[in-house]
Amino acid sequence: MTNARNTANPIKRVSVISTGSVSIHPEHVAATRKPLYWWLFTSRRWTPPLPINVYVIEHRDGLVLFDTGQDRASVTDPGYFPGGITGVMYDRLARFDIAPEQTLTTQLAAIGYDIADVHTAVISHLHQDHIGGLRELTDAQILVSRREWQSLHRAAPELRGLLRSHIELPALRWRRLDPEPLADPALAPFTSGHDLFGDGSLVLLPTPGHTLGSLSMLVRRPGHAPLLMVGDLTYDADLLEQGHVPGVGHKRQLTATTRMINELCQANPGLTVLAAHDPGAAPALAAASRHLVATSL
Secondary structure (H helix, E strand, O other): OOOHHHHOOOEEEEEEEEEEEEEOOHHHHOOOOOOHHHHHHHOOOOOOOEEEEEEEEEEOOEEEEEOOOOOOHHHHOOOOOOOHHHHHHHHHHOEEEOOHHHOHHHHHHHOOOOHHHEEEEEOOOOOHHHOOOHHHOOOOEEEEEHHHHHHHOOOOHHHHOOOHHHOOOOOOEEEEEOOEEOOOHHHOOOOEEEEOOOOOOEEEEEOOOOOOOOEEEEEOOOOOOOEEEOOOOOOOHHHHHOOOOOOOOOHHHHHHHHHHHHHHHHHOOOOEEEOOOOOOHHHHHHHHHHOOOOOOO
């Protein structure tokens, strides 16, 4: 007899919320030949405000977040960022605009969820604009790759965008993941990762490049094209499709991971890439949710 639990769609709803907006330099969005610290301290150009996306997946086994956004304290607390030259670097890296109603708790409530409903938060990587909601998630399990967690404890984490005082908070339930073999040919070229609930609907994939331990999450729903949430692997899904990489991270690794993602996309027409700061992500998610398709994933 077929197990109804295995054939039914375990995902009821996929949503996106935004915990404010951020402007960055164009050289951040797409790599140039300029060295990072050169453009960081000399560029006078800024992008239009980009969203700080948090993806919300209502799974039958619990509510899942992919990333947690930016903390509003970053624009209200003068002591949020380090001082000195490190603080100047953060000031040059990004400009944030976060309204009082754009906290994680308030944004979840606006789409019908209580912060206490969150079962699991998957952190794509530990940069500030992905961990800002952690202090609100004391009832949730927090997942991060072990490789990413280890980078937090290397020398000078603040210079690499990692603010330990806002990450290593009391009462948080961290779980550090190691990639496991995935015997699923539909995921090629990826051969390792983590099946979050063991039903194939939410699969975490190692996508290093922006940081050493960056994760992406593949969302598979029967009858719908798959979704791939990629954090900061790209800032624009069209740029990723063209093979362009961002200006922050390890360029060779970014290029290799981008090639793998595009190979996955080519094998699965309709796969929708959802980045953390892509203004096109919300309409792309809405379009993907409306259309029923045949999919091999």
